[in-house]
Amino acid sequence: MDTVSLTIDGRQITVEKGKTVLQAALENGIHVPYYCYHPGISIDGSCRVCIVKIEKMPKLQTSCSTVCAEGMVIETRTPEVVAARAGVFEFLLVNHPLDCPVCDKGGECPLQDFSYTFGPDQSRMEFPRRVFDGEGVKGDVDFGPTLMLNRQRCILCTRCVRFMRDIDGDAQINIIDRGYGSEIATFQEEGVHSLISGNLMDVCPVGAITTRDYRFKSRPWDNPIAADTICTQCSKGCNTTAWIKAKPEWAKGAQLIRFTPRFNHDVNGYWMCDIGRFEYHWIEGDNRLRQPLEREANLGQQPISWQELTSKLGDRLAAAGTSNPEGVRFLLSAHASHEELFLFRRLTEALLGEPNAVSVSWRYQTKSQPAGSKFIVPPVDAPNVNGARAMGLAPGKVGPVDNDAKADVSALRAAVDAGRVSALYVFDPGPEGSLGDVQWIVDARASGRLPLLIVQGVVLSALARAADFVLPGASYVEKEASYTNDQGTLQGATRVIAPPGEAMEDWQILVNLGVALGVPFTYTSAARVRADIAERYANEPGLAGIATLVFGRPVAARNWLQASNPSERWKWDFMFQDMPPVKGHVDPSAVPMPIGAIPLKEVK
Amino acid sequence: MSFHPKMTYGAAFHKSARDLDPDRDQGPPFEYTAENRARFDRIVQRYPDAQRRSAVLPALYLVQYQQGHITASAMRYVAGLLGITPADVEDVVSFYSMFYTKPVGRFVLQVCRTLSCALNGAERVTEELSAKLGIKPGETDPSGTFTLIEVECLGACDRAPVVMVNDAWHECLTPGDAAKLVDDLKARGEAALSGCHHVVEKK
Ligand code: SF4
Ligand code: SF4
Ligand code: FES
Ligand code: FES
Numbered sequence: 001m002d003t004v005s006l007t008i009d010g011r012q013i014t015v016e017k018g019k020t021v022l023q024a025a026l027e028n029g030i031h032v033p034y035y036c037y038h039p040g041i042s043i044d045g046s047c048r049v050c051i052v053k054i055e056k057m058p059k060l061q062t063s064c065s066t067v068c069a070e071g072m073v074i075e076t077r078t079p080e081v082v083a084a085r086a087g088v089f090e091f092l093l094v095n096h097p098l099d100c101p102v103c104d105k106g107g108e109c110p111l112q113d114f115s116y117t118f119g120p121d122q123s124r125m126e127f128p129r130r131v132f133d134g135e136g137v138k139g140d141v142d143f144g145p146t147l148m149l150n151r152q153r154c155i156l157c158t159r160c161v162r163f164m165r166d167i168d169g170d171a172q173i174n175i176i177d178r179g180y181g182s183e184i185a186t187f188q189e190e191g192v193h194s195l196i197s198g199n200l201m202d203v204c205p206v207g208a209i210t211t212r213d214y215r216f217k218s219r220p221w222d223n224p225i226a227a228d229t230i231c232t233q234c235s236k237g238c239n240t241t242a243w244i245k246a247k248p249e250w251a252k253g254a255q256l257i258r259f260t261p262r263f264n265h266d267v268n269g270y271w272m273c274d275i276g277r278f279e280y281h282w283i284e285g286d287n288r289l290r291q292p293l294e295r296e297a298n299l300g301q302q303p304i305s306w307q308e309l310t311s312k313l314g315d316r317l318a319a320a321g322t323s324n325p326e327g328v329r330f331l332l333s334a335h336a337s338h339e340e341l342f343l344f345r346r347l348t349e350a351l352l353g354e355p356n357a358v359s360v361s362w363r364y365q366t367k368s369q370p371a372g373s374k375f376i377v378p379p380v381d382a383p384n385v386n387g388a389r390a391m392g393l394a395p396g397k398v399g400p401v402d403n404d405a406k407a408d409v410s411a412l413r414a415a416v417d418a419g420r421v422s423a424l425y426v427f428d429p430g431p432e433g434s435l436g437d438v439q440w441i442v443d444a445r446a447s448g449r450l451p452l453l454i455v456q457g458v459v460l461s462a463l464a465r466a467a468d469f470v471l472p473g474a475s476y477v478e479k480e481a482s483y484t485n486d487q488g489t490l491q492g493a494t495r496v497i498a499p500p501g502e503a504m505e506d507w508q509i510l511v512n513l514g515v516a517l518g519v520p521f522t523y524t525s526a527a528r529v530r531a532d533i534a535e536r537y538a539n540e541p542g543l544a545g546i547a548t549l550v551f552g553r554p555v556a557a558r559n560w561l562q563a564s565n566p567s568e569r570w571k572w573d574f575m576f577q578d579m580p581p582v583k584g585h586v587d588p589s590a591v592p593m594p595i596g597a598i599p600l601k602e603v604k
Numbered sequence: 605m606s607f608h609p610k611m612t613y614g615a616a617f618h619k620s621a622r623d624l625d626p627d628r629d630q631g632p633p634f635e636y637t638a639e640n641r642a643r644f645d646r647i648v649q650r651y652p653d654a655q656r657r658s659a660v661l662p663a664l665y666l667v668q669y670q671q672g673h674i675t676a677s678a679m680r681y682v683a684g685l686l687g688i689t690p691a692d693v694e695d696v697v698s699f700y701s702m703f704y705t706k707p708v709g710r711f712v713l714q715v716c717r718t719l720s721c722a723l724n725g726a727e728r729v730t731e732e733l734s735a736k737l738g739i740k741p742g743e744t745d746p747s748g749t750f751t752l753i754e755v756e757c758l759g760a761c762d763r764a765p766v767v768m769v770n771d772a773w774h775e776c777l778t779p780g781d782a783a784k785l786v787d788d789l790k791a792r793g794e795a796a797l798s799g800c801h802h803v804v805e806k807k
Contacts, residue, residue, distance in 0.1 A: 133621045142617040149620075171688070174695035187690040188628045188676050189620045 006072040021063035033114040035205045036157040037064035040270035041166045047157045048088045052076045089119030095130040097152045105207030107220035144191030151183045154208040160200050168194050169372030198277040213278045214258045222246050228552035229494035231276035232383035232476040237485030238268035242496045254284040273377045282431045287460045289472035290501025313469050314516035320423040325352045327422035334362035334382030335430030337481030339529040341391050343510040350519040360388040361407040363436045386484035390542040398542030416444045423452040429473050432461040442466040472503035479505040480526050480551045484542040494552035628676035640666045657688045673704040701755050709744045709751040714768040717754045720761035732779035773800035
């Protein structure tokens with residue numbers, strides 16, 4: 001690695017060649033504010049708050065667009081820089097409405113944070129502020145199906161413009177008019193139409209772009225719990241953070257309040273798609289399965305206790321299995337985790353002596369995205385096709401899930417249609433539709449060709465409504481479970497909230513059922529299941545490391561600085577907390593301040 | 605498109621107050637005349653293929669030349685020709701004061717209001733023109749002959765105040781001259797456009 005050495009605020013720093021002065025400063029715990037710079041998109045140099053003094057250069061320079069050179073001497077805290085920077089901040093706030101109390105970004109807003117730290121403490125602005133579409137939240141206007149835009153708050157950093165151009169590949173956002181009249185806009189106010197539009201809320205460093213889904217629902221200090229997890233709505237496996245709304249236990253309503261992307265260089269970068277971000281309401285929706293159900297003649301589906309259900313179901317399955325082992329079949333969704341796939345496999349081996357009784361299915365849906373998009377949402381709407389392959393339940397080897405990896409359940413369908421299946425056990429912990437077309441199962445059950453249908457899942461889908469037994473399981477945020485994504489990377493999803501009502505984690509349901517059927521399962525936790533997987537699939541690359549996989553945990557954000565959106569969380573984590581010398585390495589207060597340096601006002 | 609049933613689109617969300625092209629969805633589709641298309645084809649050849657978008661200004665001038673102002677449909681058309689998005693084109697159209705998104709009069713009177721002209725009485729000139737034509741800056745007179753707008757520096761500060769009428773400069777214009785110019789334009793049409801002093805002196 002080629003490096004260059006430079007001096008910032010009297011400290012000798014060595015960084016990789018090609019880094020900018022801003023990056024060098026941030027990586028070394030030197031506080032320089034920035035707005036238009038975002039690590040995931042191209043550099044613009046338009047906001048001017050990152051200015052620093054570079055020796056031998058006549059004017060102050062924007063550190064985000066200056067590449068480090070050998071021997072550079074840089075000052076970020078001399079009176080000249082501090083005063084000029086404060087001037088820039090004063091300008092940024094000249095037209096800003098400062099409606100933080102009603103702004104969704106309030107509490108996790110870089111404009112607040114940096115203005116407090118680096119800006120002047122008062123404005124000298126005596127003129128009316130520029131208003132585009134109405135005062136206050138009346139300024140929030142339609143910005144496409146997922147977003148709202150408030151032009152008053154915009155500081156014209158153009159991060160959103162560059163995100164659409166660089167990452168989305170369809171430059172739908174631009175700046176119209178000029179000078180004082182400049183505003184962010186889409187062509188003829190058509191709004192942003194993109195599968196990754198939610199990221200615009202993250203890149204916007206102020207409350208100008210907000211999502212319809214999260215708007216007015218909560219404030220950062222109402223979300224004291226966040227859990228780092230992964231998304232399982234497609235085969236990509238984006239790293240995300242799930243946010244839980246603080247509310248008393250007795251209060252009604254959803255706990256999950258939003259999902260935001262979490263940086264992972266190899267999987268999703270800084271981004272996630274709108275499906276993963278906005279389509280989570282089914283988890284706590286009205287259609288959620290909360291109780292085990294049994295169909296009773298003339299009465300329809302009735303609640304039943306787990307104990308009763310396990311023993312009744314055990315009897316029915318055992319009976320079907322002994323009379324005709326070929327006639328008991330399992331249809332699993334690729335939303336099933338490794339733990340669940342493994343237990344199903346062991347169950348069928350023990351009961352029927354053959355793994356062929358299991359078919360795995362998933363939905364395949366090509367998404368329409370611009371040709372140049374840098375963030376492609378894969379067509380396979382399930383997280384664990386590679387897991388099914390690793391366990392020999394789906395054809396193919398673990399590896400990139402190629403683009404026409406369509407599920408094939410034709411053999412099972414033919415058997416069901418021919419009336420050769422006496423019991424079908426369907427497992428799908430994903431949202432409705434994750435299995436692809438299942439109407440043929442519903443029809444077979446209705447016509448009596450399929451005498452027994454068991455559904456273990458999370459939503460009362462058409463399929464669950466047709467079932468004789470319904471077992472309420474856990475969705476991907478309600479259990480610790482592992483998945484192997486389309487690149488073959490093993491990742492774990494965190495147990496963010498508890499399964500609702502009497503619903504149970506799926507590994508537990510399967511262990512209970514196995515025991516009722518006389519299978520000697522001794523697992524007492526999902527971790528034990530994973531340990532066994534590691535033993536039995538020691539040579540399977542897609543499962544390597546499963547026994548030692550580390551899972552996230554819902555953690556209380558100690559202060560609102562942590563409860564921040566991802567780009568800003570990145571900032572706080574790296575800049576103010578994790579980076580040397582701030583956390584653990586060197587005490588910054590012990591580093592002598594250069595003569596004439598002005599101490600920063602830290603946000604407390 | 606919407607990804608969540610509770611997030612249906614098109615409902616009565618607060619819409620922007622921005623001035624839009626009323627025909628943006630249903631207006632007649634724009635197309636260059638054969639002659640203008642040939643001109644356009646010649647113009648894009650000046651730029652390397654990867655920089656085709658650089659032809660956006662001349663392409664927009666051609667639109668304005670053809671139909672007087674630039675409609676949403678024309679912006680889409682130009683975007684298609686250059687391989688950029690309509691938003692990119694709208695960005696350019698809205699940036700430059702010499703592109704009109706609404707119909708303008710036969711003569712567009714552009715009064716410079718930047719420093720040198722302002723110091724030399726440009727405001728008086730604007731007032732005089734306003735009074736004479738009975739319209740405010742930004743408006744077109746009922747006959748559709750004159751449009752009055754204020755613009756920034758026209759690059760002839762040494763002969764302030766300056767008014768540009770269509771493509772011709774009129775320099776050192778006192779309010780009285782301005783009123784005369786209007787009468788002259790009414791009487792003689794385009795022939796009354798003098799051009800800047802270089803042009804005048806060369807004549
Ligand atoms: S809307 Fe947000 S991201 Fe876009 S330019 Fe304005 S402040 Fe920046
Ligand atoms: S791309 Fe896939 S994994 Fe990522 S957020 Fe979207 S649905 Fe989830
Ligand atoms: S961050 Fe450097 S100019 Fe905006
Ligand atoms: S200031 Fe009017 S032409 Fe320059």
